[in-house]
Amino acid sequence: MRLIVTYVSLILLGxxxxxxxxxxxxxxxxxxxxxRSLETQAALVARNLREPLEHFSEGEGSxxxxxxxxxxxxxxxxxxxTLVGPDGFAWxxxxxxxxxxxxGSDPEVVAALDRSGIVFDTRNNEQNVPTIYTAVAVTEDGYxxxxxxxxxxxxxxxxxxNQRYLALxxxxxxxxxxxxxxxxxxxxxxxxxxxxxxxxxxKLAAGDLTQRVRVDxxxxxxxxxxxxxxxxxxxxxxxLEQKAFASNASHELRTPLTTIRLRSEALRDGTLDEATAQQxxxxxDDEVARLGRLVNDLIQLSRFDSGRAEVGHELIDPVRLGxxxxxxxxxxxxxKKIALTFDAPNQLPAIQANQSHLRIVLQNLLGxxxxxxxxxxxxxxxxxxxxxxxxxxIVDSGIGLDPEDAEHLFERFYRADKAHTRATGGTGLGLPLxxxxxxxxxxxxxxxxxxxxxxxxxxxxxxxxxT
Ligand code: ATP
Ligand code: MG
Numbered sequence: 001m002r003l004i005v006t007y008v009s010l011i012l013l014g015x016x017x018x019x020x021x022x023x024x025x026x027x028x029x030x031x032x033x034x035x036r037s038l039e040t041q042a043a044l045v046a047r048n049l050r051e052p053l054e055h056f057s058e059g060e061g062s063x064x065x066x067x068x069x070x071x072x073x074x075x076x077x078x079x080x081x082t083l084v085g086p087d088g089f090a091w092x093x094x095x096x097x098x099x100x101x102x103x104g105s106d107p108e109v110v111a112a113l114d115r116s117g118i119v120f121d122t123r124n125n126e127q128n129v130p131t132i133y134t135a136v137a138v139t140e141d142g143y144x145x146x147x148x149x150x151x152x153x154x155x156x157x158x159x160x161x162n163q164r165y166l167a168l169x170x171x172x173x174x175x176x177x178x179x180x181x182x183x184x185x186x187x188x189x190x191x192x193x194x195x196x197x198x199x200x201x202x203k204l205a206a207g208d209l210t211q212r213v214r215v216d217x218x219x220x221x222x223x224x225x226x227x228x229x230x231x232x233x234x235x236x237x238x239x240l241e242q243k244a245f246a247s248n249a250s251h252e253l254r255t256p257l258t259t260i261r262l263r264s265e266a267l268r269d270g271t272l273d274e275a276t277a278q279q280x281x282x283x284x285d286d287e288v289a290r291l292g293r294l295v296n297d298l299i300q301l302s303r304f305d306s307g308r309a310e311v312g313h314e315l316i317d318p319v320r321l322g323x324x325x326x327x328x329x330x331x332x333x334x335x336k337k338i339a340l341t342f343d344a345p346n347q348l349p350a351i352q353a354n355q356s357h358l359r360i361v362l363q364n365l366l367g368x369x370x371x372x373x374x375x376x377x378x379x380x381x382x383x384x385x386x387x388x389x390x391x392x393x394i395v396d397s398g399i400g401l402d403p404e405d406a407e408h409l410f411e412r413f414y415r416a417d418k419a420h421t422r423a424t425g426g427t428g429l430g431l432p433l434x435x436x437x438x439x440x441x442x443x444x445x446x447x448x449x450x451x452x453x454x455x456x457x458x459x460x461x462x463x464x465x466x467t
Contacts, residue, residue, distance in 0.1 A: 003190070007183040015172050015179075026164045034157040035120045038134055041077050042118075042150045046136045048073055049083075053138055053145045063092070070094050077150075080125075084109055084135070084147040091146075097126045103149065108135040112147040115139075122154055130154040193221045197228055209236040248413040252294055252427055256287035290425065297429040300360065301412070304436035311441065312354020315465065318390050319344045321355070322383055325362055329370060337375045344383035351390050352465035357437050361445075364430035365394050365458045371426070372417070372456065373398030389443065389461035396456050401449035409447050410435045438462065 052069045055061040066083075074081045074094035082093040088104020103109045111119035112135040125131040135149040197213055204211045211232055215225045263280040266272060272280065303309040326342045333340040351358070369379045377397040384391045401409070405416035413428040431447070438445045442463055449456040 004183055004187045007187070008180050011179040011183065012176060015176055019168060019172050022168055023165065026168065027161055030161045030164060031157050034152075034160060035132065035134070038079075038120070038132060038150065038152060039118055041079060042134050042136045042148065045073050045077060045079070045081060045150055046138050046148045049148060050138055050140075050145075053083075054140060057140075057145055066092060078152070080131075080151045082149040082151075084112075084149055086113070086144045086147075088113065090149075095126075106133065106135075106149075108133045109147055109149060111135070112137045112149075113144070125151065132157070190221070193217070193225065197225065200228065200232075204232055204235070209239060245412050249298060252413065253291065256291045256294075259287050260284050290427075294427050294429070297427065297433055301429065301433050301436060304433070304440050309357075309437075309440060310354070312357060313352055314355050315350040316353055316355055316358060317350055318348050318383055318392075318462075319346070321358065321362070322381065322392075325359070325366055326381065328363075329366055333370055333379065336370065336373070336377075338370055338373055339378045340370070341378075341380045342383075343380065345385075348383060348385060348390065349464045351462055353441060353462070357441070358462070361434040361437050361460060362392065364434050365392075365460065368430065369394050369396035369398065369456070369458065372396065385464070386461065388464055390464055392460045392462070394458045398455055400452045400454040400456055401447070402452050403449075406447065406449060434460075 049069065052061055052066055056063075056066050070081050070083065070092060071094050073079075080093070080095045080098075082090050082095070082098050082103070084103050085091050088102050088109065090098055090101050090103050104113070107121045108119045111117055115137055118134060118136065121133045122130060123133070130153070131151045132154050133149060133151040135147050137147050138145045193213075200211045200213045209232070212229045213225045215222050215229065217225075263284050267277060267280055300309075322342055322344055326340060329340065366379070366381065369381075373379060373396045379394065379396045379398075382393045382395075384393075399417070401416055405414075408414045409416070409431050411428075412432045414431075415426060415428040435445050438460055444461045446459045447456060448459070
């Protein structure tokens with residue numbers, strides 16, 4: 001609405017300015033036009049009077065027939081006509097109030113007597129009415145018969161001006177009306193899609209995630225509609241992901257809790273033999289440990305997601321950290337008869353991080369390599385330096401990945417090997433957490449595999465500290 005008001009006021013302002021300008025031109029033009037027509041009329045009058053004047057000068061016509069001719073012309077043209085002799089004295093006039101006076105000093109008469117062109121003069125007549133005068137000479141063979149002075153009230157121009165103002169006003173009003181209609185139409189063509197957008201936004205906010213707007217124009221509003229739809233899609237996808245996450249998380253929490261409850265109920269009954277009881281207690285311990293890890297992972301993930309985690313500033317020697325992690329995993333690797341090799345140059349630049357963040361990432365990748373490699377396989381870990389990054393590459397000869405699974409590895413709770421989920425004991429949070437951490441430190445992570453049974457390669461690029 002404010003837009004329309006602004007438009008219309010601007011248009012009106014423009015028109016008022018234009019009218020003022022045009023008005024000025026009109027007044028100036030009208031006087032000039034009136035003088036031109038007076039000049040034409042004077043010429044016509046002079047042409048009509050030539051013959052009577054010739055006769056009169058030859059002594060053929062009477063003064064009264066001359067008077068009649070002048071009066072009828074004055075009537076026809078609605079002018080006052082006065083004939084002035086070469087001596088400058090008026091000798092005949094359509095106006096009774098003009099006597100035998102000397103007009104020889106009136107500028108238009110002077111010009112006519114001199115034959116120096118046509119002159120217009122505006123002054124008050126005998127009745128004190130503003131009047132426009134002009135005069136032309138009527139000659140025969142270079143001999144001046146008479147000067148014909150014509151005049152008309154100046155108010156005649158005013159009526160012309162008024163007429164033109166009226167026409168201008170009508171035009172301006174018409175145009176303003178048109179402009180207002182155009183502005184209203186334009187505004188409506190803007191507001192309608194905006195209202196649609198607002199409606200959809202409200203519905204979206206109220207929880208209807210399927211809301212989309214129709215994109216049926218190419219301009220900025222069409223782009224806005226497209227952006228809105230894109231945003232709606234993202235919001236919908238995000239919420240779906242959140243829902244899936246919540247349901248996965250509760251499922252993952254419920255499973256160990258169920259096991260714990262069943263085992264503890266059986267133990268409470270007191271009817272179990274000693275060996276079974278011991279086994280149940282061990283199972284409860286495992287599940288509790290599993291729950292602890294799960295909750296811990298979830299807490300870490302939410303920390304990195306919400307940006308509440310803090311970048312660590314410890315200076316870490318990557319080679320030492322790698323050796324220590326390998327030592328830690330050695331037992332598992334040996335028990336699975338996996339050949340674990342660590343390969344790094346003697347010296348690598350230190351990296352800046354929180355040691356435990358870095359450990360979570362590398363431990364999980366190395367852990368995965370060992371976990372998903374069957375007995376007798378190989379796991380090789382190589383550290384190197386690449387374009388300002390520490391590059392860690394862990395290659396295993398394990399079960400590999402289906403290309404379809406490879407796409408989803410970084411989704412929370414995603415596990416490729418669903419059949420053996422419980423046997424390998426993971427929850428599918430390791431890689432998402434590793435990715436969150438690596439990206440939090442502005443690094444990159446990549447898992448590649450040529451397919452099932454083809455082994456897997458996990459690469460991390462961690463920025464080297466600038467100092
Ligand atoms: P968690 O790490 O939370 O204990 P997890 O190891 O199952 O559980 P991720 O580390 O996120 O979870 O890995 C997700 C899935 O990716 C795994 O379940 C596994 O199917 C697949 N995967 C990861 N690393 C490898 C690997 N080196 N070889 C084959 N499959 C792998
Ligand atoms: Mg893992």
